[in-house]
Amino acid sequence: MNYVALQDAPIDYNFLEKRLYEEGYDVAYFHWLCDLINLEEGQFDILIYELHTMKFEWVLDYDANRSYDGFVLRYQFKGYQDFDISDPTGQHCTVLEALIALSHKMDYTMDDDDRGDRSRIWFWEMIHNLGLDLYSNDTFVEPYGRDLNRLNEIHDICNRWMYRNFDYDGNGSPFPLSNPFEDQRKLDLIRQMNAYILENYMYEDEIL
Secondary structure, X not given: OOOXXXXXXXXXXXXXXXXXXXXXXXHHHHHHHHHHOOOOOOOOHHHHHHHHOXXXXXXXXXXXXXXXXXXXXXXXXXXXXXXXXXXXXXXXXXXXXXXXXXXXXXXXXXXXXXXXXXXXXHHHXXXXXXXXXXXXXXXXXXXXXXXXXXXXXXXXXHHHHHOOOOOOOOEOEOOOOOOOOOOHHHOOHHHHHHHHHHHHOOOHHHOO
């Protein structure tokens, strides 16, 4: 992905920001995404950075819509200006964008105005379900995300999910079930999400 970096981006980058900038990513947009998920500095910066540099892939045709949802975040950031959804430059939706967009879908489906926007809660719940919450900054042996073994594990987890190599019950995906009625690997992400909501949050008082 080759976002055009903002001309007025800060000069004093930390290491991860510098890498984003040098690779052509929009640093301000990355910070905006981090704000959406309420990322606390020094906690999961390396993980979130890595998710933002991974291309979101899909196997089931309908899941291509989740990539579109990721592009919509860019429209929102830019005020629906200067982005062409036809993707003329080969830009792609990232895993981070796809998960954030999916968390918004989940919050919309829950539809509870009294509790407000809880999309960041659903985002971190999906991170936990994937097992990615085990990759906080302090678990990396090498500084600045140079721990290749840990980074490869993150990629393996995401690829297992995206290429549908998770378990029948959805374990290894964002939406694991205790009592699945059908093979979750054959369901698109929205149908998986709906089954997860029904199993875990059927009653209003159980919703966070």
